[in-house]
Amino acid sequence: MQKGIQRIALIGKYQSPEVAEAVSRLALHLKDAGVDVLIERETATATGIVSFPLADFAEIGTRADLAVVLGGDGSFLTAARRLAAQSVPLAGVNLGRLGFLTDIPLESMFERIGEILAGRSLREERMLLEAEVLRGGECVFRAMALNDVVLSKGESGRMIEFELHVDGEFVYSQRSDGIIVSTPTGSTAYAMSANGPILHPGVTGIALVPLCPHALTHRPVTVSDQCQVELVIAPRHDAQLHFDGQERFDAHAGDRLRIRRSAHTLSLLHPPGYSYFSILREKLHWSTTPRLA
Structure with a gap:
């Protein structure tokens, strides 16, 4: 496990079964891996997950070593503004549409979060x-x-x-x-x-x-x-x-x-292989072969 990441906060605001399931699955996976897990209070209210310790954003800022946002870029923006002053790094699992900021695919979140915990993440500072x-x-x-x-x-x-x-x-x-x-x-x-x-x-x-x-x-x-x-x-x-x-x-x-x-700056943790230009190619459909009429 990466030195310094002992407790992870999970944030996922949307009231949808998909988000609730993803938060619950990741929380249980991290617990089995020996990581302490916090669930953001409004996330717990929206998803009904109450079997883990709860924390508001102020508490996450002082207690968590990493915050993982499960949702879309809007959820990520909210968390970033709320946590920037506390210098808590963020990672994002995409359950939204574009996913410029939430760059970890849902289907590989266990593997990607595991790589971050193993110290193989790429750290990036955003203004x-x-x-x-x-x-x-x-x-x-x-x-x-x-x-x-x-x-x-x-x-x-x-x-x-x-x-x-x-x-x-x-x-x-x-x-x-x-x-x-x-x-x-x-x-x-x-x-x-x-x-x-x-x-x-x-x-x-x-x-x-x-x-x-x-x-x-x-x-x-x-x-x-x-x-x-x-x-x-x-x-x-x-x-x-x-x-x-x-x-x-x-x-x-x-x-x-x-x-x-x-x-203040925002610290993003990306899994290995992250590329900004790859994100642009994927999300903006660069290099896509034009359809024939």
Whole structure:
């Protein structure tokens, strides 16, 4: 067993028989292997598994050596934000759709988790963003994101207007549906759908991707991860802010959204043979032979 991994927390939010069965099977397998197992409390409520010790995210942060997320990328994003400050490494078993972050196949989870426990894992650090909303000079909201922070027109049927500043320097004023501020991890999510660049996880950059800008010359821009990005909502415009598509804040005219790289990083443990480009080929269907009409 890899030195230092003595206790593993299992996280799987979805209320589905498949997730409940997978969590239960992995918990029993790890117990038989001599590993202490914790079940995240909301996971236990959703799956009905109560035969193992329970722990909330704060307790997982202080008690677990590894957290394994069983589900989709959405479940993984939630766990990442909740555990980033505690520096607990994460691994993911895919029970969702794409599985960019949950890269361990369900059918081989025993073998792959066993390889991680045996010390044959690949460790990777991913950056996160931290954001704060200033209203009248006071912070009224704060959140973290592993994928992206999105300024959006929300339910409005018209465009919004805002200013973009980088390190205090005015860049442009834009009328659009909004803008995506993305990490390299999030570059294959919403940002990619908006024609943003795909950034390798090793790139220390932040992508700024406009959403349907009312100008042909607005294009995505990638800035250094050391930059502070500030978005100022113009008068007479309200907007919505989204963090990994999970947390939301209703912003008003004059609000300032400040975004910077978080001091915390997320540690991912991958099984042997993991390749970022292999994931891209599989999930984005690169190199697939075109169908004949």
